[in-house]
Amino acid sequence: MVMAEGAAPPVVAEVRPSKGSTRPSRAGTGWGRRALTLVAIAAYIWLFLPILNIVVFTFNQPSGKYNLSWERFTLENWAEPFKDAQLTQAFWRSLVVAAVAVTVALAMGSLIAIALSRYRFTGNKLTEVFLVLPLTTPEIVLGASLYQLFLGRGVVLGQVTVVIAHIMFLVSFVAMTVKARVRGFDWTVEDAAMDLGARPMRVFWKVTFPLILPGILAAALLSFALSLDDYIVTDFTRGEFTTFPIQVNNAFRVSFPPQVNVLATLILVVTLILFTIGPLSQRRRGAST
Amino acid sequence: MTNRVSRRNFLVSTAALSGLAVGSTALAACGGSEESGSSTTAAGGAADTLTFDNWTLYIDKPNDDLFGEGGTLAEFQKATGIKVDYTEGINDNNELFAKIQPLLSKGDPIGATIIAPTYWMAGRLLQLDWLDQLPLSEIPNAANLIQSLQNPPNDPTGEYSLPWQSGMAGIAYNQAVTGRELTTMDDMWDPAFRGKIGMLTEMRDTIGLIAMSLGIDLANPDDQDYQPAFAKLEEEVANGQIRQFTGNDYVDDLEQGNYAACIGWSGDVAQLSVSNPDIKFVVPESGGTLWFDTMVIPKGASAEQIQAAGKFMNFVYDPVNAARITETVQYISPVQGVQEELRKMGGEAAALADNPLLFPDASTLARLQTWGTISEEKEQQMDEEFARISGA
Amino acid sequence: MAAATTDDTGLRRGRFAPYGLLSPGIIWLLLFFLVPVVMLVKASLSTKPSRFADPEFAWDFSNYTSALSEYSPEFLRSFLYAGTATVLAILVGYPLAYWIATCGGRWKNFLIGLVVVPFFTSYLIRTIAWTSILQDDGPVTALYRLLPWVGSDGRILATPLAVIGGLTYNFISFMILPIYVSLEKIDFRLTEAAADLGSTPWRAFRKVVLPLSMPGVFAGSLLVFIPAAGDYLNARYLGSPQTSMIGTVVQNKFLVQFDYPQAAALSLVLMVIITAMVLIYSRFLGTEGLAV
Structure with missing residues (x-):
């Protein structure tokens, strides 16, 4: 936090020194570039400081119920990542909710993206504005309104309502993300394939799908993160159902066990792996676009 | 207060006496049938019907396992054949209420047979007519309930709730930070501790302690005006004396030195002070609150489940079993005879028998008050005021 | 499919x-x-006969007037904190995105990915991690106390600084990504051309790059401001009773007080203000930039 404050002013300053220089250097070389690099490094440190804290504290043996002050090194927490039954249960629930919600939202959202970027139709503009609204509505309003809906209809809050809510805020997100990636895509490729005698289904899977796949993958990864991370909307739609963040928050009134850090680190590691595989596969495809 | 208590006690003892008479015959009857029945019911799975949703870290866990060998839940299963589906789902009374309200208001069962709301929340549930009567005939050990918790205002007839654990709210402080002993609420407002004072999000404890320090009684809340207490709280929030309102997480702030002092609960401090002797607990001279969490049965449970719940309550009201729980949670046990059982256990457990946080002396007990029932309207008003001031 | x-x-x-x-x-x-x-909307116009009764629809606009009169400090604070967090996010996010876009080379994808990685750890847990990092007896606070205007008993936790910092931190990826996307589209040979023509790098940046990346900055600003304005977890963990935001009030009114009519009114006021901002935005810049 302090770092953010400290880092901010030099940002402006770093570009300035080169202002006076009349040297016709290439953009971004020299002092400006070096200062910019420093700012970037500081920003990365700031971004990763809490992550470092989380990972380091997986090796802590807290003296009390709160794993927030460093006591002594231990590997025990990693030996028993699933020791806290309730936390573990919430962790798996979170993954299941994310998997289901992301799958459904990807299907619905990608179709919307294709429709919007490929066709001109009445209501086009209206649809786009409508699609943006869930993204620009504060989560607390989304949560509160769903709470009203479910409560009013006598729907019992639980896993199903949480999944419904997650799909809701992910559909818009997926649609916008995929749409941004397929913008400018030349749809006549499809016609060409059709002209060559390919059947429509085959055209979709062989031509269209591979082209929008990178967009869908990016949307999938980010949606998964959004769903796993969600607290506010989930809090309003969950009833007795707890997800990982909810469980951590609720249990924080009583304890903050090291297993929270261990499970959070596990998610992080899996993400990093996916993340290293992702760009690799994308780069291969990237050659074709 | 004293008058009411003695009158109450009279009613209690008569009720307990009659209960005892009925109970002891029931015990004799049940004892035999359970012994023989346990194997058959366990095999048939018919008795496997009891769910208990409790607060986190509120029962013994041998080797970190709720059903560990020699633990309360394992012993109960051994004795009755009933496996308790025990969950630690409660972290906050209001959160609990928000969870069960939509179900109970429509007459739907909530899933758990026993839940553990704090006494005032149990009172609210009772007033809303959402509770079933306890099967007192199954619970002869209810006679072991300590006197001070008998027939409380939230459940005047004592037919709907039994205390699970009890505790005091008072001043918890880190002497390494304060550098001195604290004894009064005024010590909390010492400018030297500006920004290092914590309050509880539990309105009754925070407002209760402040109100008592201003000489306002808690037993008949509807006849009292608590505005001075709220004004005092607001003043200390506005001038930056109070840093934050928390649940049990104050223990972390206290240990880390973020807090010099705060309003805290006796059991937490009893556990903390083992590893950190600088952490102290004191009931302020003007008085502290005595609270208790209850076991209640929300409507919707089957007759079988209710019966099983009764057996469980009876089990934990046996001083031997109650002492086992006390040894872990270190709150005030509502069960008579726990002190003796702890002494018998020897070692660290025996030391607990002399801990004034678990067994407060007469002078401390005299300073404790429990909130009377607050009318719905007044409670709403107080909750809103408290939320506004505490920034919750 | x-x-x-x-x-x-x-x-x-x-x-x-x-x-x-x-x-x-x-x-x-x-x-x-x-x-x-x-x-x-219907709930916001209802009244409750008693605390635990169901709300009844009554065209009761008093919920709105009382919402605004009683909770305007929280509204103002929310917009102030969210606005400050947005500005800070630009000040940190823009240079970072610019650096990745211009100096990233073939590591670009990796570097932009690194920005997203922290956000795969729950933001709640990251916020709690900040409470550990910033604790009063910790090294960060010790450094902070060296600042000339901070006393020896200064603290970061339970102050507006911590809340705003937490909001900035938690939502900054929503700033960096759109800025990066808009910078990516810029042909940096333009700035080189400008430099060749004798322009200073700063001037080239100001005249060419900055205008072209403004859509990203605007989109990022909305994407940071909106969740920040409605947030209540940062205020809960990093703040004090004096830093509570409108989200805190709405959450409490809904899930603790069961005052649905007023809670609904409060959240709708928040929604209306933000939707107005978005509409003004999209009128000038379209909705395209809002995709991350």
Whole structure:
């Protein structure tokens, strides 16, 4: 936090020194570039400081119920990542909710993206504005309104309502993300394939799908993160159902066990792996676009 | 207060006496049938019907396992054949209420047979007519309930709730930070501790302690005006004396030195002070609150489940079993005879028998008050005021 | 994906295909976004006969007047904190995005990915991690106390600084990504050309790069401001009673006080203010930039 404050002013300053220089250097070389690099490094440190804290504290043996002050090194927490039954249960629930919600939202959202970027139709503009609204509505309003809906209809809050809510805020997100990636895509490729005698289904899977796949993958990864991370909307739609963040928050009134850090680190590691595989596969495809 | 208590006690003892008479015959009857029945019911799975949703870290866990060998839940299963589906789902009374309200208001069962709301929340549930009567005939050990918790205002007839654990709210402080002993609420407002004072999000404890320090009684809340207490709280929030309102997480702030002092609960401090002797607990001279969490049965449970719940309550009201729980949670046990059982256990457990946080002396007990029932309207008003001031 | 088979007819009869493709998602949004918001409006005009009774619809606008009169400090604070966090996010996010776009080379994807990685750890846990990092006896606070205007008993936790810092931290990826996307589209040979023509790098940046990246900055600003304005977890963990935001009040009124009418009114006021901002935004810049 302090770092953010400290880092901010030099940002402006770093570009300035080169202002006076009349040297016709290439953009971004020299002092400006070096200062910019420093700012970037500081920003990365700031971004990763809490992550470092989380990972380091997986090796802590807290003296009390709160794993927030460093006591002594231990590997025990990693030996028993699933020791806290309730936390573990919430962790798996979170993954299941994310998997289901992301799958459904990807299907619905990608179709919307294709429709919007490929066709001109009445209501086009209206649809786009409508699609943006869930993204620009504060989560607390989304949560509160769903709470009203479910409560009013006598729907019992639980896993199903949480999944419904997650799909809701992910559909818009997926649609916008995929749409941004397929913008400018030349749809006549499809016609060409059709002209060559390919059947429509085959055209979709062989031509269209591979082209929008990178967009869908990016949307999938980010949606998964959004769903796993969600607290506010989930809090309003969950009833007795707890997800990982909810469980951590609720249990924080009583304890903050090291297993929270261990499970959070596990998610992080899996993400990093996916993340290293992702760009690799994308780069291969990237050659074709 | 004293008058009411003695009158109450009279009613209690008569009720307990009659209960005892009925109970002891029931015990004799049940004892035999359970012994023989346990194997058959366990095999048939018919008795496997009891769910208990409790607060986190509120029962013994041998080797970190709720059903560990020699633990309360394992012993109960051994004795009755009933496996308790025990969950630690409660972290906050209001959160609990928000969870069960939509179900109970429509007459739907909530899933758990026993839940553990704090006494005032149990009172609210009772007033809303959402509770079933306890099967007192199954619970002869209810006679072991300590006197001070008998027939409380939230459940005047004592037919709907039994205390699970009890505790005091008072001043918890880190002497390494304060550098001195604290004894009064005024010590909390010492400018030297500006920004290092914590309050509880539990309105009754925070407002209760402040109100008592201003000489306002808690037993008949509807006849009292608590505005001075709220004004005092607001003043200390506005001038930056109070840093934050928390649940049990104050223990972390206290240990880390973020807090010099705060309003805290006796059991937490009893556990903390083992590893950190600088952490102290004191009931302020003007008085502290005595609270208790209850076991209640929300409507919707089957007759079988209710019966099983009764057996469980009876089990934990046996001083031997109650002492086992006390040894872990270190709150005030509502069960008579726990002190003796702890002494018998020897070692660290025996030391607990002399801990004034678990067994407060007469002078401390005299300073404790429990909130009377607050009318719905007044409670709403107080909750809103408290939320506004505490920034919750 | 079964709905994709509408492509079958779609390519030939473009008139119906788009609606077929849209319908599953749009119907979902109608049911679980639009209808609930209408219910919320209805709730905001209701009264409750008693605390635990169901609200009754009554065209009661008093919820709005009392919402605004009683909670204007929280509204103002929310917008102030969210606004400050947005500015800070630009000040940190822009240089970072610029550096990745210009100096990243073939590591670009990796570097931009690194920005997203922290956000795969729950933001709640990251916020709690900040409470550990910033604790009063910790090294960060010790450094902070060296600052000339901070006393020896200065603290970061339980101050507006911590809350704003937490908001900035938690939502900054929503700033960096759109800025990066807009910078990526810029042909940096333009600035080189400008430099060749004798322009200073700073001037080239100001005249060429900055204007072209403004859509990213605007989109990022909305994406940071909106969740920050409605947030209540940062204030809960990093703040004090004096830093509570409107989200805190709405959450408490809904889930603790059961005062649905007023809570609904409060959240709708928040929604209206933000929607107005978004509409003004999209009028000038369109909705394209809002995709991350």
